[in-house]
Amino acid sequence: MALLELRNVTRSYGELDALKNVDLSVEEGEWLSIMGPSGSGKTTMMNLIGCLDKPTSGEIWLDGTELSHLSGKALTKVRRNTIGLIFQKFHLVGHLTALENVMLAQYYHSLPDKQEALEALDRVGLAARASHLPSQLSGGEQQRVCIARALINYPKIVLADEPTGNLDEANEAVVLDFFSQLHAQGTTLIVVTHDPEVGRLGERQVNLAHGVIEKEVRHALACPLLPDQECATPEEPCDIRDLEKVMA
Amino acid sequence: MAADAKRARRAMFTTMIVRALSRRRSRMLVALLAVTVGATMLTGLSAVVLGAPSQMGRELRSYGANLVVSGNISTSSLPSLDAAVASDDVVGRAPYRYAELKLNEQAVTAAGTDMESVQSVRPYWQVSGSYPTSGQVLLGRDLAATFGLKTGETISLAKVGADEAAAMTVAGILDTGGSEDSFVVLPLEDLDKLLGEEGKLDVVEYSIATSNLDAAAAKLAQAVPGASADPVKRLAKSENTVLNTLSSLLGIVAVVVLTLMLITVATTMLAVVTERRSEIGLKKAIGASHRELLREFLGEGVLLGIAGGVVGGILGLGFSQLVAMQVFARPIDVVWGLLPASILISAAVTVVASLWPVGRVLATDPAIVLREE
Numbered sequence: 124m125a126l127l128e129l130r131n132v133t134r135s136y137g138e139l140d141a142l143k144n145v146d147l148s149v150e151e152g153e154w155l156s157i158m159g160p161s162g163s164g165k166t167t168m169m170n171l172i173g174c175l176d177k178p179t180s181g182e183i184w185l186d187g188t189e190l191s192h193l194s195g196k197a198l199t200k201v202r203r204n205t206i207g208l209i210f211q212k213f214h215l216v217g218h219l220t221a222l223e224n225v226m227l228a229q230y231y232h233s234l235p236d237k238q239e240a241l242e243a244l245d246r247v248g249l250a251a252r253a254s255h256l257p258s259q260l261s262g263g264e265q266q267r268v269c270i271a272r273a274l275i276n277y278p279k280i281v282l283a284d285e286p287t288g289n290l291d292e293a294n295e296a297v298v299l300d301f302f303s304q305l306h307a308q309g310t311t312l313i314v315v316t317h318d319p320e321v322g323r324l325g326e327r328q329v330n331l332a333h334g335v336i337e338k339e340v341r342h343a344l345a346c347p348l349l350p351d352q353e354c355a356t357p358e359e360p361c362d363i364r365d366l367e368k369v370m371a
Numbered sequence: 372m373a374a375d376a377k378r379a380r381r382a383m384f385t386t387m388i389v390r391a392l393s394r395r396r397s398r399m400l401v402a403l404l405a406v407t408v409g410a411t412m413l414t415g416l417s418a419v420v421l422g423a424p425s426q427m428g429r430e431l432r433s434y435g436a437n438l439v440v441s442g443n444i445s446t447s448s449l450p451s452l453d454a455a456v457a458s459d460d461v462v463g464r465a466p467y468r469y470a471e472l473k474l475n476e477q478a479v480t481a482a483g484t485d486m487e488s489v490q491s492v493r494p495y496w497q498v499s500g501s502y503p504t505s506g507q508v509l510l511g512r513d514l515a516a517t518f519g520l521k522t523g524e525t526i527s528l529a530k531v532g533a534d535e536a537a538a539m540t541v542a543g544i545l546d547t548g549g550s551e552d553s554f555v556v557l558p559l560e561d562l563d564k565l566l567g568e569e570g571k572l573d574v575v576e577y578s579i580a581t582s583n584l585d586a587a588a589a590k591l592a593q594a595v596p597g598a599s600a601d602p603v604k605r606l607a608k609s610e611n612t613v614l615n616t617l618s619s620l621l622g623i624v625a626v627v628v629l630t631l632m633l634i635t636v637a638t639t640m641l642a643v644v645t646e647r648r649s650e651i652g653l654k655k656a657i658g659a660s661h662r663e664l665l666r667e668f669l670g671e672g673v674l675l676g677i678a679g680g681v682v683g684g685i686l687g688l689g690f691s692q693l694v695a696m697q698v699f700a701r702p703i704d705v706v707w708g709l710l711p712a713s714i715l716i717s718a719a720v721t722v723v724a725s726l727w728p729v730g731r732v733l734a735t736d737p738a739i740v741l742r743e744e
Contacts, residue, residue: 166738175656175738196660202737203658214653218394219387226383231658234376235383256394272657 132181156325207273211285222253263294409632410683418691422703436576443597455594463491483562500543507542641728655737672725680717
């Protein structure tokens, strides 16, 4: 079974269907890009996948649990244990330091662990800025704190909403490079973006329009061993051991 | 391990609420000011309410004795009577013996008393001249007028039926506006000598500053067998009326202040939590439960209440002394118990005042953090 599955999901606000009979599945370890213009239903889809909202009809299966009938309390638990959220505007708590912002996610999940939080900041290159307040960090640094916070509880799925929308080119490259590392480590990533360049980095891209999936594209991936060559089998994951033999 | 986990969670909880208060200083100072002003007023008024009865009681004692002991009493009863009432409450105590004497061969009423203590029990007596010592008397204004006597003149006083009279000097003229204006007032020992019988008393007057005069009367009556003690109804009633009115008035003001404090803190907290809607949404989005968020905000409220309660409590006690100096011209007793009470009440009021705004804002949809993009 896929890690995430949307089955015939509709989300209506009064007369308006923000999402209409959407089917989508995401495998474990997959990097999915969701694209579409404003009002296409991207945010609604993020809310539903992120357990921040419930569908009007249809089913959402996440890690073997059907979400549409869960109570608010149960959804909070799923969110806390299964999902890591990355936001366009970073949404750090202004009066907490970078370290405390990361520990906040640990606190709500289970247990705050300063050492582990410091290591998480170190992984995003911010160990030296741990005691800084968000207002003392650049946008790129804030986004990296947001990423460290999203990953601190080892979520099964990371949802990123326009993660590079507020970043300059240099910081965008840092964040995307970090996403590539996460993906290589097997993290499931769902990235909502306006930016075609960012969208293309996903293994798969779905384009939303007027609440329905208009187009689904599978991208050729850069091969980790032959980065200059286009992948010959984009539809199927290849066995790295075979590639190693070819290279030898 | 479980203890370590609890400690780590508690440390993070404390960090969060301390940071929320200390790093959002300007907003929180407004809330702190609201709590402090309320706590100052409450503590100050409570101190005045608690201290006023004894102060007012002392003020009202200028109207004279409020307890009269009579019956089978003598000078030897005085130590037992004095022991029956708290010495701190006793503003004055004077024994009296009344007798009929002959003044210049005419019958007059004489009152023997202790000249020093009578001044504390009957401070309203006006004496032109001086209070008498041994061999001297005070003449009531009317009596002096009747006999045409003046201060410094000598009179002869004798027991009715006795041939021998004592020559005594008029030390002063007494003006009370009451029945004493037609009395001869002399030291108790001199009256005893004239009557040839020592130790007898008719009345002992007490001027007591207490809120429970009936209880004091009961204790005095029990102290000496055959004695009875009665509050001076007229004074006791008016005293109680004044004190009850004052207490009720201050009580009403205290309730009004408490209500205003509740409204002010609630309004300030509403502003504080409303501007933190996106923080609440974010925390919910990353997995905070309602209960955890409620605990955080109420924790902030408790901390704010404690800080406001401490500052307001101290200011309130100072404020009560200022009021006492202005109104009674003397400080009132500092009731230190009001300080912990101020802290507890302020914390409780802040928590209660926070419930409604926090409850309202907790309903914030966590999806707000995505919608804001």
